[in-house]
Amino acid sequence: KALQEAGAVNARLKLLHPATFTTDAYTRNFYWKMRKGMFPSVGAVRQRGTTVLLEDVAFPVERLAEAVLDLQALFVEYHYDNAIIFGHAKDGNIHFVITQLLDTAAEIDRYDRFLRAVVDVVVHKYDGALKAEHGTGRNMAPFVEAEWGGELYAVMARIKAEVDPEGLLNPGVIINHSKTAHIEHLKDLPAVEEEVDKCIECGYCEPICPSRDVTMTPRRRIVARRVLQRFKKQGKHDEYGTLLKQYQYEGLETCATDGLCASECPVDINTGELVKRLRKEQHGGFAIAVANIMARRFATVETLGRAAIGTLAWLNQQGNFGMITRLTAAIARVWKGFPQWIKEVGAPPKMTYRQPAAPQVVYFTACINRLMSSREPGQPSLQSTFLSLCKKANIEVLLPKNIAGQCCGQPFSSKGFVAAAKIMEEKAIDALLEWSQQGKLPVVCDFSSCTYTLIHNVAHLSTPYKQKFAQLKWIDSVAYLDAEVLPKLNISHPKGKVALHPTCAVQKMAMVNSLQHIADTCASQVLTPAYAACCGMAGDRGFYYPELTKAAASMEMKELNAAATEGQYASACTCEISLSQQLGKRYQHIAYLMDEVSS
Numbered sequence: 396k397a398l399q400e401a402g403a404v405n406a407r408l409k410l411l412h413p414a415t416f417t418t419d420a421y422t423r424n425f426y427w428k429m430r431k432g433m434f435p436s437v438g439a440v441r442q443r444g445t446t447v448l449l450e451d452v453a454f455p456v457e458r459l460a461e462a463v464l465d466l467q468a469l470f471v472e473y474h475y476d477n478a479i480i481f482g483h484a485k486d487g488n489i490h491f492v493i494t495q496l497l498d499t500a501a502e503i504d505r506y507d508r509f510l511r512a513v514v515d516v517v518v519h520k521y522d523g524a525l526k527a528e529h530g531t532g533r534n535m536a537p538f539v540e541a542e543w544g545g546e547l548y549a550v551m552a553r554i555k556a557e558v559d560p561e562g563l564l565n566p567g568v569i570i571n572h573s574k575t576a577h578i579e580h581l582k583d584l585p586a587v588e589e590e591v592d593k594c595i596e597c598g599y600c601e602p603i604c605p606s607r608d609v610t611m612t613p614r615r616r617i618v619a620r621r622v623l624q625r626f627k628k629q630g631k632h633d634e635y636g637t638l639l640k641q642y643q644y645e646g647l648e649t650c651a652t653d654g655l656c657a658s659e660c661p662v663d664i665n666t667g668e669l670v671k672r673l674r675k676e677q678h679g680g681f682a683i684a685v686a687n688i689m690a691r692r693f694a695t696v697e698t699l700g701r702a703a704i705g706t707l708a709w710l711n712q713q714g715n716f717g718m719i720t721r722l723t724a725a726i727a728r729v730w731k732g733f734p735q736w737i738k739e740v741g742a743p744p745k746m747t748y749r750q751p752a753a754p755q756v757v758y759f760t761a762c763i764n765r766l767m768s769s770r771e772p773g774q775p776s777l778q779s780t781f782l783s784l785c786k787k788a789n790i791e792v793l794l795p796k797n798i799a800g801q802c803c804g805q806p807f808s809s810k811g812f813v814a815a816a817k818i819m820e821e822k823a824i825d826a827l828l829e830w831s832q833q834g835k836l837p838v839v840c841d842f843s844s845c846t847y848t849l850i851h852n853v854a855h856l857s858t859p860y861k862q863k864f865a866q867l868k869w870i871d872s873v874a875y876l877d878a879e880v881l882p883k884l885n886i887s888h889p890k891g892k893v894a895l896h897p898t899c900a901v902q903k904m905a906m907v908n909s910l911q912h913i914a915d916t917c918a919s920q921v922l923t924p925a926y927a928a929c930c931g932m933a934g935d936r937g938f939y940y941p942e943l944t945k946a947a948a949s950m951e952m953k954e955l956n957a958a959a960t961e962g963q964y965a966s967a968c969t970c971e972i973s974l975s976q977q978l979g980k981r982y983q984h985i986a987y988l989m990d991e992v993s994s
Contacts, residue, residue, distance in 0.1 A: 431599070432661025433481050434492055439593040439662035440477060441494035443586045447595040448506075449492050450534065452517045453527030456487040462523070465516050466491060473509040488527040497583045507578050514538045533580075536571035585624040590669040591617045593662055600656035600666070605931035605947030610649040613656040613666035619646055620669075647673055648732065649943050651933035652809055653899040675811030686807055686815035693762075693819065694800025700766050701743040708742040712772070734938040739975040741768035744776030747794060754793035756785070756875070757830045761842035761968075762802040763934070769971035769983055777841055777968075780986045784876065787993055788883035795830045803840075805848040809934055813855075820852055824863050834866035839875045841984070843966040844934065846871035847900035873901060873966050876986060877909040881916060884993040892920040893988065894955055896965040896974055899929045913985055914964065917992045922958055926950035932973040948977045964988050 398416055405414040417423060434449060441447060454462040463480060466489070470478040475493040482489040493509075496502040517523040518541055525535045525542050540548040555570045567576060586592055594617045601612040611619070619642055626635035652667030678686075689696050711719040719736040727733040743766055760778050768776060775783070778794065785792045801823050804816035831838050840846040846869065853864045895914050897907045914921040931937055931947030955963070955978055963982040965971050971982035 428661070430481075433479060434490075435595055435597045435599070435661040437477060437479050437492045437494065439595075441593070441595075442496070443592060444498065444584065445494040445496050446582065446584045447492060447494050448534070449490060450513070451482065451488060451490045451527050451529050452513070453487045453524040454489065454517070454521045455523065456485070458521055459484060459487050459489075462516070462521050463489065465520070466513070469509065469512050469516065473505060473512070475509070483528075486527070487523070497581045503578050503581070507575075510534075510577055514541060518542050531569045533567050533571060534577045536567060536569055537574045537576045539569060539571075583625075585621050585628065587617065587620040587624055588669050588672065590672065591620070591664055591666055594660075594664050597661075599659045599661065600664070603655050603659050603928050605651045605653065605929040605933075606649045606943055607946075608949070609942050609946040610645040613660075613664070616646045616650065616666055616670070644731075646670070649936075649940050651899075651929055651931050651936055651943065651947070653929040653933060654903060655899050655929050658903065671809065671811050673811070675813055678811060683812065683814065686810075686812040687818065690804075690807060690812075690815035690818040692800075693802055693822075697762060697765065697799055704740070704767050705742045707736060708740055708767075711736060711738060711740075732939050734935070735941055737938065737941075737972055737976050739769065739972045739981070741770050741772070744768055744778055746799075747776075747778050747782065748796040748798075749782070749792055749794045750796065751791040751793060753791055754836060755791045756793070756879075757827070757836050757838040758782075758792050758794045759801070759827065759830075759838050759840045760794070760798065761840060761845040762806075763845070764841055764968050765799070767968065767972075769968050769975065769981070770987075771981055774987075777984050777986060780984070780990045781839075781841060781872070783990050784880050784884070784986060784993070787885075788880045790880065790883075793830060793836070795826070797826070801826050803845040803849040804852060805845060805934060808848065808852055816852065817856065820849065820856060821860055823849065824856075824860055824867070827867055827869070828863055831867060834868065837868035837870050837875070839870050839872050841872045841966075841986075842968060843871050843873060843898050843900035843904070843906070844970075847904055850904075871900075871904060871906060871966070873906050873909050873913070873985060874904075876989060877913050881913055881989065884989065886917060886992050887994040889916075889992050890918040890961045890988065892922060892958070892960050893918040894958065894960045894963045895921060895923045895985075896927050896930065896951070896963070896970065896982065897923065898965055898967045898970050901966060910966065910985060913989060917988050918961075922955075922960060924951045924954040926954060930970050930973050930977075932967075932969045934969055937969070937973045944973045945977065948974060952977050962988055962991075 401416065408414065437447065466480060470476070470493070478491060478493045480489055480491045495506050514525065517525055518538070525538055531539060543551070552570050573579065584595070594614070596614050596618060598614050601607055601614055604612040606612065619638065623635060623638055623642070626638065647670055650667060650670040652670050654665045654667045656667070657663050657665035707719050711717055717738050720738045723733065723735040727735050744764070746765065758778070758781060764777055770776065782792055782794070802819045803823060804819035807819060808816035827838050828834065849869060853861055856864070893914055895910055897910055901907055901910055911921065911923065929947060931944040937944035963974065963978065963980060964985045964987070965974065965982055966985055968984070971984065974982040
């Protein structure tokens, strides 16, 4: 009824475009994100080194249009060319955003004159309010008396003095006897690294950051970079050195570099890219040389890794004692950052190779899935499970015999070893072209993070390799299983209630619906926890800093602990291992669910 009444009113309005309402969730969320992003978007296009300033004022609704024109005239007069206005017209509430340099007396004077002109328009011309929705703050505190008059201001000051005689509560906010408080103790935004320089510290990224409850969020990482710049500029060498040392753990080591912060940022800032660059800049020549050798000899590295992980997994299971878990945890207590063994790490799978006469798809099993597993002891490997599903669907699979030593480059790129990552990526692309008959066959990767990594990192390769990759049909296992395998299966005995964890890569590649569809088809009820974001594992980061994964998954685990589920599924081995550790129940690749319920 309300929509019908609104539609009738809208029909009488003279609008540039017809006003419409929607009940579509995607459209609604898109418009809301666009509305939220207006403020940060202005900040993103500001001149480097300028600060973004936001104010909200109110006018009598009947004079709102006239007042907006006056505000726009002030923008022109004081040369705020990128200023915008938005807000809540039905309440006469207007937000305006400007960008301002604060590094010279002339710029500060311009801002002072502009703000006083705004006060004059709001208070004296329109009898409006200097604060309509948000708190007064220090910026408008010098003008509270102008709005309310000396008598009422004196009453406010007396009440404040009685309640807070020591002036401890929000000093200088609302009651501030300095008439120039708005241009004192100004906070500038000094230019920092280009990956994050357009950040205005809005904080939209913070709720989704896996390290938010243990060290820093993306916003705090950027703020700290700006503080370092201020210390350097001010010659505060001791403070600079102390903060830089603290930043190593707080800002770099515990960043998952998952990039989900960009999905929440209105201007697409990926703080993980900054962290990768800073890690790169810390590497010396010897470390880079070792990484390059490992990349060129990765087949040997893989062989040694499989032997080591297999031995450690076997030792850890002996006598149900968890010897390796206890030993590595003890070492980590005295050696910060020493990798700790997680008891859910399974032994490397026995590799299966298939070379059918007429293959329909190439199966690229990621190096991490060749080195370890998230399966229960005695369960079939992920490789065997994938082959079992394809057999049920009558799909012939090529599993290359010379896959050892092939990798998407993520183990190197996430740590800032750019050259080594490039070596791995180029080797992988050449091999993929050969196996896929120069791109005729699709290539399916069974680790979602690796799928995303190769797609993302190709942008940094040479033109010939970009062209080579463009020939490939590079597909993640979640998308392939949903589109090509699931329709050909007979789901004979679906499960009851199962839980899903859409990994970072699944979210970034927009495959959550595919994961959900598989689960909906294979189970009667599917739970995707509201707090299922990045688990903090970040490939191997959780082995070194388990406090990161514990904090990142804490809310998700609370929800799951209250739910009785018959299985938990994701699409990335190390994420599954970490989540299994946190929950105390096994997470596995979604392929296991499909294989269990089909015949």
